[in-house]
Amino acid sequence: MNRFDFKRVDSVQAAVTLLCEIEDSSVLAGGQTLIPTMKQGLSAPAALIDLGGISELREIRIEEDAIVVGAMCTHADVANSSSIRQHIPGLAHLAGQIGDAQVRNRGTIGGSIANNDPAADYPAACLGLDATILTDKRAIAADSFFLGLFETALDEGELITGVRFRHCRRSTYLKFRNPASRFAIVGVFVGRGKEGWRVAITGAGRDGVFRWRAAEEALNGDCRPQALEPLRLSIEEMLDDIHAKGDYRAHLIKVLACDAVEKLLR
Ligand SMILES: Cc1cc2nc3c(=O)[nH]c(=O)nc-3n(C[C@H](O)[C@H](O)[C@H](O)COP(=O)(O)OP(=O)(O)OC[C@H]3O[C@@H](n4cnc5c(N)ncnc54)[C@H](O)[C@@H]3O)c2cc1C
Incomplete structure (x- = not known):
């Protein structure tokens, strides 16, 4: 070093x-x-x-219909927060599946989204929950934040201070993990908010995390898992590497998305 x-x-x-x-x-x-x-x-x-x-970056702030998670909150802080478990269960569940206990007690939400690893879990929650990334300079909608593999909308010298998530009780995250690293081979975040369904996929996209808009549209018309059955993902847009082939990832996305919707309807 x-x-x-x-x-x-x-x-x-x-x-x-x-x-x-x-x-x-x-x-x-x-x-x-x-x-x-x-x-x-x-x-x-x-x-x-x-x-x-910086103690303010470790705070989890409760607002009327949202929760602001400070950038230095660890994955364990998020997984164990009773407010997050109550109002955004999918987010707490996702944080509890990251890495192992050591990683969850050191790694932070700010570090994870600044890094934007294509297999990281939090980017899927940010897109799936229509989150807002707060920095020392501005507020950035998650839809405009994740630009590609390890690329974000952050400017040079810009610091993430927190992430605002609106309450979404109907939210969940299912992950097919790499057994060695525990990163997602495919991770599917599904949330049903006031403006309809959102489905965000991590681990599988050639350009990193993405929203599966065809699935959102289908679920807004028919909120049963069967609505996803006719959909096909483009295999050319899937990651294809030593961990999994593109067609396998495309198959997994559909299986996990159907399971996630079924779980939310129970
Ligand atoms: C063994 C192992 C297993 C893992 N498994 C998973 C997994 O299953 N899922 C998953 O999602 N992740 C996983 N991770 C990643 C981990 O969870 C962390 O989220 C990730 O390493 C980055 O967070 P950090 O706080 O450690 O950031 P750091 O390593 O400290 O920083 C990462 C980058 O972000 C920048 N940065 C940090 N904070 C800010 C900020 N507030 N504003 C702007 N830039 C900032 C830093 O300058 C650096 O460039 C794993 C890591 C390891 C080592």
Whole structure:
């Protein structure tokens, strides 16, 4: 690992100032991705700015019809929050399926969505729940945030401060995981909100997380799993790698989506 400076800060403003002042600096959240990439020499920041001392980023704030999850909330915080379990059960369930106990106690929601790994779980929840990503500068709709593999709408030096999720009691997440890494080979988030159904898929898309709009349309017309049966996903748009072929992923999406809808109707 290369030498680097380590800076601790206690406010968002201080973090953003250092991020702009120090060339090639990166913020450090749970370190579950950043530290391994530094160890492998794939990333060599000149300085790490540790967000761990900013208490406001660890808050889960309850609003009238939404919950704002601070960027430094760990996956375990989200999985164990009684408010999230009550109002957005699919989100709590998803967080409880990420990695193992160590990863869930270190990894953060902000780090996960900033990284936008094509097999990560939270991006599916953000799209499936029509979430809003909050940064130190603006609010970005999830639909405009995830731009491709490991790419997001974040500008240089922009910091995620939290994610706003509207209540969605009818929501769930089903994941077919890689048994070694526990990342999703396919993950399907299904939510039925005021504006209808949303179906978001992670792990399977060539361009990363995506909404399965044909499924949303079908379910808005007929909210039974059978409504998904005639649908076909384009195999050319599926990831095809050593973990699973594209046609297998397309098949899994449909199976998991049907199971998720059935679960929500029970
Ligand atoms: C063994 C293992 C298994 C895993 N399994 C899963 C899984 O099943 N599902 C899954 O979804 N994930 C999985 N992960 C990923 C993990 O859950 C973390 O979410 C992920 O590593 C990033 O979060 P972090 O807090 O560790 O971020 P870090 O590693 O600290 O940072 C990641 C990147 O995001 C940037 N960043 C961090 N916070 C912010 C912020 N607030 N604003 C802007 N940029 C920011 C950093 O600069 C860095 O570039 C796994 C990881 C490991 C090591």
